[in-house]
Amino acid sequence: MTHTLHRQGSTESLEKDYVVFAMPSSGLNSQGSKPKLEKVFEILKRHNPVNIGDSKGGSRFSLGSDEAVREILVENELVHAVYRSREQVIKVLQDLKDEDLGLSVTVSGLMESVHECCHKVGLTPHTIVMSLGIWGRTDLLAEEKIQRVATMCGHGLVSYNLVRELAGQVKDGRLTARKAGEMLAKPCICGIFNPERAAELIEEIDS
């Protein structure tokens, strides 16, 4: 618990960062779930996510296209997408509710905003995971501004050093922030990294 939790930053920045994902439960409703996951993929894609991916194959940025993600969907996995606004999340949840697939759907984001999205669609939140932050040898951590970018890959595949290096290139004018965000999204194979938010955050880093 869990790869989409523990994202860091100000509430203003987190207000533009939502991960929505759906999955069956292994052995309970996973058999025959592939067509349902394909339907989820179609709905997630319909509302213009900034990233999309699946837990067993890869993402828009690791595989090179959304079609490549769709083609490798299998049963018993998670399909994720990242959005920049509550309005998008509301539309996604409404479509998923209307489709009534029976799969579990989870939203990661600011608690108040997720509650509001659920309320607008007539959903009752069921279970929560809350982040208590980082304990232990916090002196080993990178600077907070670096962490804000890197922690958008909850599996830790985005290197602190890469964030630093690309921030330096953006500062020097050798790379656009947008391109840096897309490069940083590549190691995050689940597709939960928000490249647009990364582009914003990377411009705040003093290299």
Place this chain on the structure above:
Amino acid sequence: MFIDGDKCISCESCISWCPMGAIRMGEKTAVIDPQECVECNVCRRVEICPVDAFMQEPLEWPRSVRAIYSDPLNIHKETGLAGRGTEEIKTNDVTGRFRRGQVGVAIEVGRPGVGTKLKELEKLSMALARYGVEFEPKNPLTNLINTKTGQLPAEIREEKVLSAIIEVTVEEAKLLNVLALIKETAKGLETVISMDVACRAAEDGTWPCARILKEAGIFYRPNAKINVGLGKPYIG
């Protein structure tokens, strides 16, 4: 993972991509420090090397444990899932795993971005076992832990991973005691831990774990992960 010295052209393109900083320039070519490499496969997967010099040797036990807890594309045979944890709250509307009155506690050792030797994780699992918690049986780590003593197999203690997750379930009334125990144990760690707690919504729609944390003055972030209740309950 290793770099084929005959292929490497010393362009240094790969160095910054390693999440553990395990790649450095040797005398003539880039090299990987096998102690620091966690076998996450990022260097090879992102295809940053222009001459395809990254080579994966077959991983044998106990080194294979590094890939199991570092490369999320590994599928755990216990759960059928990729990643490092379980379905936890993600399917709680279907499974009913977390019931009212219970709280899930997860300790992700090594996250974010520091990594850990598994002996650090064992310090926590032993402390929790002494306290008598219930380790989540479906967590891919639990089958390695002696759930009575919290000990790990000796041969894996020095193996380094990106992170690994201990998941336990406790009664609400014991949550603060368990968090205090974890906090005290964390003082002796040589790494970091990312902490989280999980609970089901109360009848009135509030979050009992949030109330307990707030009353105890324990920090929690404003962002969380919420199962929105669209799954259909499984009636076996």
